[in-house]
Amino acid sequence: MGPDDVDILACLLIDDGGGPFVETILWLDEGLNRLIAVRREDEVSTEWARDAWATHISKSGVKIYSLYDEDFSITISLDDFERALRGWKDFLLSL
Structure with missing residues (x-):
């Protein structure tokens, strides 16, 4: 939980980007692919974002943050993020 x-x-x-939820599946796949690349050490870290929210994915965890308000952020484990x-x-x- 954040503030x-x-x-x-x-x-x-x-954060569906203004489209139907079912159209976000490809976006979720992209997020999973980026997470896997970090796990495999193909990437040291990577960013993954939508319209209002973004992530910084690294071996130490995933920072989820608002693109509009720096006070809204949390960091969770790679495992928890992948499960979500x-x-x-x-x-x-x-x-």
């Missing part, structure tokens, strides 16, 4: 009990991870996941992305993708595919 004012904002669920920053949820904010990132529901896969879970959200699975949910969207089930709709």
Whole structure:
């Protein structure tokens, strides 16, 4: 949770870019691919963003932050981030 009990991870996941949620699946795949590249050490770190929220992915964790307000950020583990992305993708595919 971030300031004012904002669920920053949820904010990132529901940042749909103005399109239907089902169209975010390719974006989620891109995020997973970037995470895997960092895990495999193909990349030291990488950025992944949408319209209002972004991430900095590195071996030490994933910083999720607002592109509009620097006070809104959290850092979570690679494992937790991967579980969240896969879970959200699975949910969207089930709709």
